[in-house]
Amino acid sequence: MTPTSRRAVRDPRRLARGFARLATDLTTVAVFAVLAAAWAVGFFGVLPKEIWVVDFPALVAAFFFDTLAANEFGVRETATFYPALAVFGYLEAMVVVAVGRVLRTRLVGVGE
Numbered sequence: 001m002t003p004t005s006r007r008a009v010r011d012p013r014r015l016a017r018g019f020a021r022l023a024t025d026l027t028t029v030a031v032f033a034v035l036a037a038a039w040a041v042g043f044f045g046v047l048p049k050e051i052w053v054v055d056f057p058a059l060v061a062a063f064f065f066d067t068l069a070a071n072e073f074g075v076r077e078t079a080t081f082y083p084a085l086a087v088f089g090y091l092e093a094m095v096v097v098a099v100g101r102v103l104r105t106r107l108v109g110v111g112e
Contacts, residue, residue, distance in 0.1 A: 022094050032093035039089070057095075061088040 022028060035055055042051040052059060062085035069075040 022098060023090075025097065028090075028093050028097045031096050032090050035089050035093055036086075039085075055089065055092070058085055058089040058092045 035058070038051050039055045039059075041047045042049045062081055065084040065088075066078060066081040069080040
């Protein structure tokens, strides 16, 4: 590896640009919309609540964050649950898209 390419690999701005690109990608927004719809149809009883299994990581993180806010900082009710659910749901969508892209690049051409 040349010194220039080593410097490019260690550049923290590269990671920040990649994170911002992933966060603003239309695919991430679409996956978040699907996750939000899955939560909503379970919440309103259109489908059984078992549909929430796709939202499980975001729900666990939101419940943890809400419990932490209530126990440590005295925040009552669900003041932090729904905003935390939205944030962690979007982060889950970003992870799903990133994993999908990595798998697609690694598996392209396999089996052809």
